[in-house]
Amino acid sequence: MKNPPGISPGVGTVHLIAVCGTGMGALAAALKEMGYAVTGSDANVYPPMSTFLAERGIVVNQGFCASHLAYGPDLVIVGNAVKKDNPEAVYALEAGLPYCSMPQAVNHFLAGERQTVVVCGTHGKTTTASMAAWLLASAGCDPSFMIGGIVSNFSSNYRVGKGPYMVIEGDEYDTAFFDKGAKLLHYRPDVVIWTGAEFDHADIFDDIEQIRSVFRAYFLQMRPDQTLVAYGADAAADRLLAGLGCRVQTYGIRAEDHWRIAVESTAPGKNAFSLFCREKRFGRFEMAPAGAHNRLNAGAAVAAAASLGLSAAQISEGLQSFTGVRRRQEVRGEAGGVTVIDDFAHHPTAVRETIAAIRSAYPRSRLIAVFEPRTNTSMRKVFQQVYPDCFDNADLLCIRKASLLHKVPGDQRFSSSHLAADLRKKGKDAHCFDDTGKIVDFVADTAKAGDVVLVMSNGGFDNIHERLLEALKHPPEPGL
Numbered sequence: 469m470k471n472p473p474g475i476s477p478g479v480g481t482v483h484l485i486a487v488c489g490t491g492m493g494a495l496a497a498a499l500k501e502m503g504y505a506v507t508g509s510d511a512n513v514y515p516p517m518s519t520f521l522a523e524r525g526i527v528v529n530q531g532f533c534a535s536h537l538a539y540g541p542d543l544v545i546v547g548n549a550v551k552k553d554n555p556e557a558v559y560a561l562e563a564g565l566p567y568c569s570m571p572q573a574v575n576h577f578l579a580g581e582r583q584t585v586v587v588c589g590t591h592g593k594t595t596t597a598s599m600a601a602w603l604l605a606s607a608g609c610d611p612s613f614m615i616g617g618i619v620s621n622f623s624s625n626y627r628v629g630k631g632p633y634m635v636i637e638g639d640e641y642d643t644a645f646f647d648k649g650a651k652l653l654h655y656r657p658d659v660v661i662w663t664g665a666e667f668d669h670a671d672i673f674d675d676i677e678q679i680r681s682v683f684r685a686y687f688l689q690m691r692p693d694q695t696l697v698a699y700g701a702d703a704a705a706d707r708l709l710a711g712l713g714c715r716v717q718t719y720g721i722r723a724e725d726h727w728r729i730a731v732e733s734t735a736p737g738k739n740a741f742s743l744f745c746r747e748k749r750f751g752r753f754e755m756a757p758a759g760a761h762n763r764l765n766a767g768a769a770v771a772a773a774a775s776l777g778l779s780a781a782q783i784s785e786g787l788q789s790f791t792g793v794r795r796r797q798e799v800r801g802e803a804g805g806v807t808v809i810d811d812f813a814h815h816p817t818a819v820r821e822t823i824a825a826i827r828s829a830y831p832r833s834r835l836i837a838v839f840e841p842r843t844n845t846s847m848r849k850v851f852q853q854v855y856p857d858c859f860d861n862a863d864l865l866c867i868r869k870a871s872l873l874h875k876v877p878g879d880q881r882f883s884s885s886h887l888a889a890d891l892r893k894k895g896k897d898a899h900c901f902d903d904t905g906k907i908v909d910f911v912a913d914t915a916k917a918g919d920v921v922l923v924m925s926n927g928g929f930d931n932i933h934e935r936l937l938e939a940l941k942h943p944p945e946p947g948l
Contacts (some may be wrong), residue, residue, distance in 0.1 A: 475543060475566065475568055475572070475573070475576050476542065476543070476566060478542065479504065479542040479543045479566075480504065480505060480542055481504070481505045481506075481507075481539070481540075481541040481542045481543075482496075482499055482504050482505070482506050482507075482541055482542065482543045482544075482545060483506075483507045483508065483509075483536070483537055483541040483543070483544050483545070483556075484496050484506070484507075484508040484509075484544075484545045484547070485508075485509060485532065485544065485545070485546050485547055485550050485554065485556045485557060485560075486509075486510050486511075486546075486547030486549050486550050487508025487509060487510050487521065487526075487528055487547070488508075488510035488512060488513055488514075488517040488518065488521075488528070489510075489547055489549065490517075490616065490625065491547075491570060491614070491616065492508075492545070492547045492570060493517050493520060493521060494614060494624075494625050494626035495545065495570060495573060495574060495578075495614070495626070496508055496521060496524075496526050497520070497521070497524050497526070497626060498577070498578060498614070498626050498627075498628050499573075499577060500524050500525065500526055501524075501628050502577065502628055506526050506527075507526070507527045507528075507529070507536070507539075507541065508521065508526060508527070508528045508529070509528065509529040509530075509531065509532055509533070509536050509556060510528065510529075510530075510531075510532075511531060511532065513528050513529075513530045532554050532555045532556045533555055533556065534555050534556060534558070534559035536556060537556055537559050537560060537563070537565065540563075540565065541565065542566065543565075543566050543567070543568065543573075544556075544560045544565050544566065544567040544568075545567070545568060545569070545570060545573045546560075546567055546568070546569055546570075546644050546645070546646070547570060547644075548569070548570065548641065548642060548643055548644050548645075548651070550644070550645060551645055552645040552646070557645070569643045569644040569646075569647055569651075569654070570643075570644075570651070571643055571651040571652075571654035571655065572643075572654055574614050574636065574654075574655075575654050575655055575656065578612055578614060578628070578634060578636075579612075579634045579636065579655065579656065580634075582612065582631075582632055582633055582634040583632055583633050583634070583658040583659075583776070584633075584634045584635075584636060584655060584656060584657050584658050584659075585597075585600050585633065585634070585635045585636070585657070585658065585659045585660075585661065585772055585776075586636050586638040586652070586655045586657040586659070586660050586661070587600065587635070587636070587637050587638060587660075587661045587663070587768075588637075588638035588639075588640065588652050588660065588661070588662055588663070588683065588686070589661070589662050589663030589664050589665060589683075589699065590663065590664060590665050590666040590668050590679070590815065590817075591663055591664065591666070591761070591815065591817060591818055591821075592663045592761060592764065592765045592768075593616065593637045593638070593639075593663065594615055594616045594617040594637060594793055594796065594812075595617075595757070595762065595765045595792075595793050595796055596661055596663060596765040596766075596768050596769050597613065597615045597616075597635050597636070597637045597661075598615055598617065598619040598621075598790075598792075598793045599765060599766055599769035599787065599790055600635050600661070600769040600772050600773060601613040601615065601619060601622075601627070601635040602619065602621045602622075602786055602789075602790050603769060603770070603773040603778065603782075603783055603786040603787065603790075604631070604633050604635070604773065604776070604778070605621070605622075605629075605786075606782070606785060606786035606789060607773075607778050607782040607783075607786060609629075609631045609632070609633055610629040610630050610631030611627070611629045611631050611633040611634065611635055612626075612627055612628050612629040612631070612633070612634045612635070613626060613627050613629075613634065613635040613636070614626050614634075614635075614636050614637065615635065615636075615637045616637045616639070617793045617794060617795060617796065617812070618793065618794040618795075619793055620791040620792050620793060620794060621789070621790060621791050633776065636655055638651065638652035638655055638660075638686075639651045639652060640652055640669070640679060640682045640683070641669055641672065642672055650682045650686075652682065652683075652686055653682070653685065653686055653689075657690065657694060658693075658694055658695070658776075659694070659695045659696075659697065659772045659775055659776065660686070660687070660690065660694070660695070660696045660697065660714075661697045661698075661768045661769070661771075661772050662683060662687075662696065662697070662698045662699060663699050663764070663765070663768065664698075664699040664701075664702035664705070665679050665680050665683055665702060665704065665708075666679075666815065666817055667679065667845075667850070668815055668845050669844065669845060670844060670845040670848045670850050671844035671845070680704050680708060683708060684708050687708065687709070687712050687714070688712065688713075690712065690713060690714035691713060691714060692713055692714060692715070693714075694714045694715070695714065695715045695716075695717065695772075695775045696709070696712065696714050696715065696716050696717070697717050697718075697719055697727070697768050697771045697772050697775070698716060698717070698718050698719070699718070699719060699720055699764070699768070700718030700719065700720045700722055700724070700725045700726075701720045701721070701722055701725075705718070717771060717775075719764070719767045719768050719771050720764065720767070721764075726745065726746060726771075727743060727744070727745055727750075727767055727768075727770070727771045728743070728744040728747070729741050729742075729743055729763050729764065729767040730742045730743075730744065731760070731763060732752065733754075734758070734828050736758075736828075736829050736830065736831070737756055737758075737829070738754055738756070739754065739755050739756070739757060739758050739759070739762060739763060739766075740752065740753065740754040740755075741753055741763050741766070741767070743767055743770055743771075745771075745774075750770075750774065750780055751770075751780030751781075751783065751784055752784070753766065753770065753783070753784050753787050753788070754784075754787070754788050755787050755788060755790055756790070756791065756792065757790070757792050757796070757797060757825075758797065758825040758826065758828050758829040759797075759821060759822070759824060759825025759826075759828060759829075760821065760824070760825070761821040761822075761825065762825065766787060769787075770783050770787070773786075794810075795810050795811065795812045796811060796812055797809060797811055797822070797825065797826065797829075798810045798811070800933040800934070800937065801933075801937045802937075803936075803937045803938075803940035803941045804915070804917060804940040804941060805916070805917025805918055805919075806915045806916070806917065806918075806919045806920070806921060806940050807830070807833075807919075807920045807921065808921045808923065808933055808936050808937055808940075809826060809920060809921065809922045809923065810923050810933050811826075811922060811923065811924050812924075812925075812926050813924040814841070814842065814843045814845075814846045814924065814925065814926045815843075815845070815846070815851075816851050816854045816855050816858045817858075819839065819855070819858045819859070819924055820857075820858035820859075820860075822922070822924060823835070823837055823858070823859060823860075823861045823862050823922065824861050826861075826920060826922050827861040827862075830920045832918075833918055833919060833920045834863045834864065834916070834918065834919045834920070835861065835862045835863050835864075835919075835920050835922060836862070836863065836864045836865075836866065836911060836914070836915060836919055836920065836921045836922065837859055837862035837864070837865050837866070837922050837924065838865075838866040838868070838907060838911070838921060838922065838923045838924065838932070839859075839865070839866070839867050839868065839924045839925070840868040840870070840871075840923075840924070840925035840927065840929050841867075841868075841870045841882050841884065842870060842871070842872060842925055842926055842927045842929075843926055844875075844876075846870075846882065847870045847872060847873055847875070847876050847881065847882050848876055848880045848881070848882055849880060849881060849882045849883070851882070852882055852883065852886065852887070855887050855890075856887060856890040856891055856893075856894060859891060859896060859898075860894075862896070862922070863897065864897045864898075864914065865888070865891055865896055865897065865898040865899065866898075866899055866901060866907050866910065866911065867884045867885075867887050867888045867891075867898065867899070867900045867901070868884060868900075868901050868902075868903075868904060868907060868929075869884045869885070869900065869901065869902050869903075870882060870884060871930075884900050885900045887900070888900035904929060904930035904932050904935070905930075905935075907932065908932060908935045908936055908939050909939070911936055911939070911940075912936065912939035912940055915940060921936060923936075
């Protein structure tokens with residue numbers, strides 16, 4: 469297949485195939501806001517995305533059909549979940565309609581000539597990008613952004629600003645059926661934040677070296693006038709950062725890091741640290757998000773903002789008013805004295821660090837961890853022996869059997885029951901459940917006032933958060 473045609477400067481109408489994905493939906497809304505006529509289609513059109521798009525006047529067709537493109541849009545944007553035999557993709561190719569991938573569209577329409585901050589790495593991309601966007605916004609820079617989560621300060625995962633900056637969350641996942649390279653490689657950065665690399669996306673990568681090669685390729689493209697803010701303690705940092713043509717600044721807690729983070733306070737609701745630049749104190753910063761991993765995220769965002777000319781005072785004010793990202797340590801509510809928290813954690817490292825962060829934020833509470841393996845990686849047994857060591861800071865553990873396990877070949881499947889058994893061998897109070905309803909009943913029956921329930925999944929988890937809160941309002945009577 470030939471490469472996709474270039475995007476014509478005369479584009480007026482745009483159609484997005486698989487428009488109901490989080491990123492594609494945000495892109496559709498951004499294009500509509502910029503004045504383009506936008507249509508879309510998807511196999512599953514339902515709230516909240518269907519409502520989100522309808523409120524913005526975007527026509528969304530149910531299912532995929534060639535007739536949806538019969539009006540001849542000036543450009544077709546193809547989501548990365550779209551396969552080459554999709555009826556609309558087939559029609560676009562046969563009819564000679566101009567087409568491109570989502571990252572190509574973001575780069576062209578939103579990044580454009582703006583100075584771009586690209587945040588990449590296995591962990592912390594969404595939070596770090598959100599922090600960077602808010603620091604720029606709070607300093608009056610009116611940035612644009614495309615981020616993989618809802619930034620609470622904006623109540624949105626995208627923004628079309630009038631200022632000179634753009635913040636993009638750069639993903640190493642593949643781009644489209646016609647482009648198997650990483651999405652990340654399409655973005656032209658002025659500043660790159662790299663949070664490090666661990667093995668993930670087991671459905672498309674064979675090992676960690678393949679993932680590292682993506683980042684190395686991206687870094688090698690960077691020019692001397694561009695800045696790379698990189699996590700210095702990554703296991704392969706020395707090798708991946710060697711011989712680059714750009715400015716390289718490492719961040720972390722090591723004495724040798726260009727930007728060194730020194731923790732000052734971890735009181736509930738107050739995560740404070742000092743940041744040193746080449747051992748000269750740049751400033752003291754406070755924020756609400758808890759955990760050592762969020763100090764690292766913030767340190768990287770601060771370094772990036774400083775490289776764009778923001779002062780320590782501007783950054784401090786912005787970080788203190790940062791209210792977080794939905795589904796990242798998000799308190800969903802309290803019922804019967806029990807606090808229910810939602811988090812996107814699914815990779816073993818993210819699970820471990822999130823539990824540790826919640827433990828530090830609620831040091832006197834019993835912590836009930838509820839975990840659903842749902843990603844293409846967590847449903848595979850690649851981390852079967854790693855997960856048992858990630859729940860040490862939790863008191864009671866509820867592990868759900870993966871609901872999408874049928875998508876994984878039998879010999880590669882992760883076992884939730886084995887995880888629960890391994891946790892019990894470590895002396896943990898761990899339980900495995902076949903369905904979400906049983907978890908809700910168990911927690912409602914077990915939880916007591918003062919407990920914290922931390923739910924970890926990258927999906928909706930059958931609306932477990934609201935179901936838990938409702939069940940906790942009406943606990944079973946003793947003896948029943």
